Amino acid sequence: MNDLSWIYISNQATEGTQANGWRRNHTSEELLPAVASLRQSWDAKAFSGQRVGMLLEDDMLYPMRITLDQTPPRKERHHFLLWKLKRHLPYPIEQVTLRYLPLQQPNTYLTFSLPTPWLEDLDRMFREQGVHCGYVGGLFSTLLEEGKSFRGTTAICFFKDFYLLAQQNSRGGYERFNVRRLPFDAAHRLDFETLLAQDLFPACAANGAGTVIQLYNFDPDFDDVFRDISRQLMAQFPSVRMMAAQGSSLKRFQELLKKGVPA
Amino acid sequence: MKQRLNFAPNPFLHRHPLAMAIWTLNLLALLAIGWLGLRWYQLRAKNAEAHTSMGQLQQERQSLVDRHRDILAQLDAVNFSDYRRQMTLFQGIQTSFSTQWGPLLDTLGTLLPEDVRLLELKPGTRPGGENTQTVLLQLRGEARTKDAELRFMEALDNQPEFSNVVFESETYDQPGVAVAFEIQFAYEPRGLR
Numbered sequence: 001m002n003d004l005s006w007i008y009i010s011n012q013a014t015e016g017t018q019a020n021g022w023r024r025n026h027t028s029e030e031l032l033p034a035v036a037s038l039r040q041s042w043d044a045k046a047f048s049g050q051r052v053g054m055l056l057e058d059d060m061l062y063p064m065r066i067t068l069d070q071t072p073p074r075k076e077r078h079h080f081l082l083w084k085l086k087r088h089l090p091y092p093i094e095q096v097t098l099r100y101l102p103l104q105q106p107n108t109y110l111t112f113s114l115p116t117p118w119l120e121d122l123d124r125m126f127r128e129q130g131v132h133c134g135y136v137g138g139l140f141s142t143l144l145e146e147g148k149s150f151r152g153t154t155a156i157c158f159f160k161d162f163y164l165l166a167q168q169n170s171r172g173g174y175e176r177f178n179v180r181r182l183p184f185d186a187a188h189r190l191d192f193e194t195l196l197a198q199d200l201f202p203a204c205a206a207n208g209a210g211t212v213i214q215l216y217n218f219d220p221d222f223d224d225v226f227r228d229i230s231r232q233l234m235a236q237f238p239s240v241r242m243m244a245a246q247g248s249s250l251k252r253f254q255e256l257l258k259k260g261v262p263a
Numbered sequence: 264m265k266q267r268l269n270f271a272p273n274p275f276l277h278r279h280p281l282a283m284a285i286w287t288l289n290l291l292a293l294l295a296i297g298w299l300g301l302r303w304y305q306l307r308a309k310n311a312e313a314h315t316s317m318g319q320l321q322q323e324r325q326s327l328v329d330r331h332r333d334i335l336a337q338l339d340a341v342n343f344s345d346y347r348r349q350m351t352l353f354q355g356i357q358t359s360f361s362t363q364w365g366p367l368l369d370t371l372g373t374l375l376p377e378d379v380r381l382l383e384l385k386p387g388t389r390p391g392g393e394n395t396q397t398v399l400l401q402l403r404g405e406a407r408t409k410d411a412e413l414r415f416m417e418a419l420d421n422q423p424e425f426s427n428v429v430f431e432s433e434t435y436d437q438p439g440v441a442v443a444f445e446i447q448f449a450y451e452p453r454g455l456r
Contacts, residue, residue, distance in 0.1 A: 061270075099269070112270075119272055123272045123273060132273065134273060137268045145268055
């Protein structure tokens with residue numbers, strides 16, 4: 001996986017690791033940019049190589065915490081979850097590709113979903129260029145799945161306008177997985193006090209004693225704020241660790257993936 | 264790479280050593296199953312052939328059993344005492360047919376005195392264990408005198424073709440006129456004595 005070429009799509013830009021890296025900005029009102037517009041904006045470098053992994057901002061996968069009313073048979077669990085997701089997703093459930101993980105609570109699942117037509121268009125686009133896109137997943141959720149160092153810890157990961165909080169038990173099962181929007185004021189400035197007082201302090205306080213809390217940041221523009229937040233949290237909670245990384249979101253991902261994510 | 268959160272329609276195939284080992288084992292298992300299937304098919308065909316042969320053998324056996332039963336039924340129906348009587352009669356007829364009556368009567372004719380006449384000559388009962396060429400004969404005749412009768416018997420006894428001349432009976436119906444007599448003797452064609 002370390003030698004794979006990666007393309008990362010956020011809601012503002014696309015970046016790739018092929019040929020020493022490339023980046024293209026895009027604007028889309030939709031949560032997922034249309035494949036046709038991506039194709040037009042992408043560099044030819046995007047289609048160099050034979051294999052590529054596609055990473056999306058985790059928010060694009062619509063992470064949801066779904067609790068079922070009853071324990072369905074294993075084969076029918078997928079349909080039960082889709083039924084529950086019906087009123088939350090912006091596209092028809094007949095066109096949803098669903099992935100899910102069980103959470104600690106009974107009958108509770110963490111779901112990720114993407115529209116199937118979009119995935120098929122993406123696959124077709126790469127195939128037409130002779131490239132096999134064999135992986136499509138979220139940036140941070142991929143790291144969580146691949147890195148064993150997350151086991152028994154809580155990880156908080158910041159993106160441009162949201163953050164993820166994931167707590168894993170010692171066997172890699174998810175005890176918590178939350179997506180929170182960052183609080184911005186009317187001038188689109190981060191409400192630092194609100195974030196700390198209402199979100200992060202309670203979250204860290206709810207964390208079990210002795211459980212390491214790892215802080216990650218994947219947005220280079222957010223580094224200064226991230227350092228301040230980390231300093232504040234580390235002063236209050238000795239189990240908090242700030243995981244410094246540099247470069248673009250994708251470089252940070254690659255670096256963490258290569259290092260195996262230090263605990 | 265874990266595939267739990269992979270959305271790719273055509274995910275990468277990972278050549279994990281364990282997966283490769285399992286794949287190889289599966290392939291070997293598939294080949295083994297194929298070989299076993301072929302072997303099973305051959306054995307099944309062989310078994311069917313053997314069953315066909317067994318069926319034919321059973322039919323033959325049943326046929327033989329039926330035939331044996333029919334033969335036993337036929338044997339049960341045979342009356343051996345009647346059979347023996349028939350065989351005796353048959354032997355008598357055969358003896359009658361095989362006896363050389365011409366030479367025998369010619370010889371008897373030369374031995375008969377003038378006062379003796381031959382009334383009847385018939386085959387007698389053949390004693391067991393004797394030469395099959397020997398014919399036992401029973402003779403009935405009449406003589407004018409007792410002396411003529413005795414001469415005839417003596418002449419018979421002296422003839423090489425005749426032997427075991429036994430006097431059976433003698434009847435005097437009209438005293439002084441004729442003597443009816445019966446004798447039994449064995450006859451062998453000339454040269455066999």
